[in-house]
Amino acid sequence: MYFEYSDKVKGLQEKLNNFMDKYVYPNEKLYEEQLQSNDRFAVVPPIMEELKQKAKEEGLWNLFLPQSEHGAGLTNLEYAPLCEIMGRSSIAPEVFNCAAPDTGNMETIVRYGTEEHKEKWLKPLLDGEIRSCFSMTEPDVASSDATNIQASIVRDGDEYVINGTKWWSSGAGDPRCKIAIVMGKNDPTAPKHKQQSMILVPLDTPGVKVKRLLPVFGYDHAPHGHAEIEYKDVRVPASNMLLGEGRGFEIAQGRLGPGRIHHCMRTIGAAERALELLCKRVQERETFGKKLAEQGVIQEWIADARINIEQARLLTLKAAYMMDTVGNKEAKAEIAMIKVVAPNMALEILDKAIQAFGAAGVTEDFPLASSWVKIRTLRLADGPDEVHRRAIARQELKKYQ
The missing domain is CATH 1.10.540.10 (Acyl-CoA dehydrogenase/oxidase, N-terminal domain)
Structure with a gap:
């Protein structure tokens, strides 16, 4: 490339x-x-x-x-x-x-x-006139394995009836949020990865109730929000089904690949800004008779940050290149790798930047604390680190079987 x-x-x-x-x-x-x-x-x-x-x-x-x-x-x-x-x-x-x-x-x-x-x-x-949310994760099951989801999507004549509770439906708090993509089971007896479907549900449909908006380490992320939503006997036209019954897991794989790499791209940008703020701050402040920038430990932080950002960026570009040239499925190992690497890299740099800022680093006067909170959630969102590491290891082991 x-x-x-x-x-x-x-x-x-x-x-x-x-x-x-x-x-x-x-x-x-x-x-x-x-x-x-x-x-x-x-x-x-x-x-x-x-x-x-x-x-x-x-x-x-x-x-x-x-x-x-x-x-x-x-x-x-x-x-x-x-x-x-x-x-x-x-x-x-x-x-x-x-x-x-x-x-x-x-x-x-x-x-x-x-x-x-x-x-x-x-x-x-x-056109940016409305916003949307994605309802997959559930409070009562380990949703890192999407086959665990229990919400039901049942055909009844010309309609589907949806029942279940979802949470972390990010964006549902926004007054402009008008549509949800909901993942649920339509046939629990089908093969494991053919039980799930995805369907479009307008949020003003009777039976849809936003129960609460969940804070993240105390941040409400208004007006976006992260909602717990109850779907109780919600009826939508059968034509709202995406792709067809039993295709939900397939859609999830197609949807989450680009979403994961977009998160990683944005995360690298956040890490760059944190490093920029760190470098400016340590040249402005003095301790024990010399500028922070002259302290050896600070210089090590800066060197490691630059090295790690460059490594993460190169792996992200490789994953993007493979998605373009051989498709998301063939790039799944690279997507999984960067999804582990980027958030952990950025969190380390943000932590060092907060340390360099001292008490100011944990306030809202600077973007470091809120950035740390958002990026910490990425070690869970779109699959936790452990699931991605498991997938990477399995693909690596296949080479030697």
Whole structure:
């Protein structure tokens, strides 16, 4: 593979960096200020809609969709450095309509949805008019093994009836969230990986109840939120089924591959910003008669951070290249590897940056604490480290059988 970015990508990188410097970083505090109200989940900060409109006007919109007429026509490899830039700010992905879980849901509807689905749900998602959530994880089972899920999707005439409780349906707290992709079992007697289905469920359907919004280490992540949702005798048209009965596990594998690598791309951006903040901070502060930057231990932190970021980026680019050239299935080992590597790398750098900032590092005056919280969840989201390591080891062992 070639490591040089194309002129097209370089141009987009420059535009994105300029946009971030001019509009995104200066408005991070304003975004948080506009969220402060009695009900943070009823408020969409006006600055977000302003920034989204500016991003549209500059052609920095829906960059994530590869091999689709709906996106910018970028490959995964071309998108990687752009997604990394967006990962430097917690608000940036939404500004460019490249935020999870909408990206994964849009890709799912593009790949597996009907023309009716695309017209009704994909179009407003692509336009940034609505948002969505993905309901797979359940509180009563170990959802790291998706075959454990117990929510039911049962055919009844021209409808399907959905029953079950889901949680960590990220995005469901947003007042703009209108549609959920729900995974459940439609045939418990079928082969293990053919029991599950995925279906589109509008959140205003009778029987859908958001029971609570779950905090993450004390952060509510408003207005996005992470919801526990009860689906009780929820009826939707049979035409809302994606791809067909028993195809849910197949869809999950297709959906989660790109989602995992997008998380890793953004994580590298967050690590870069943490290292940047660390380097600036240690040149400003003195202890015991010399600047922190002159302390040997600090220099080791910085050297290790740069080494680890570069390693993670190269593995991410390799995974993206393989997804483009041989497909997500053949790239599954590389996707699993980077999903383990990137969050752990970033958490280590964030921890050192917090240490260099001292007490300031754990406050909201700087983005380090909130970034650490979000990235710590990635060691669980889209499969925990242990599941990915198991998959990597199994594939490695096959070579010697």
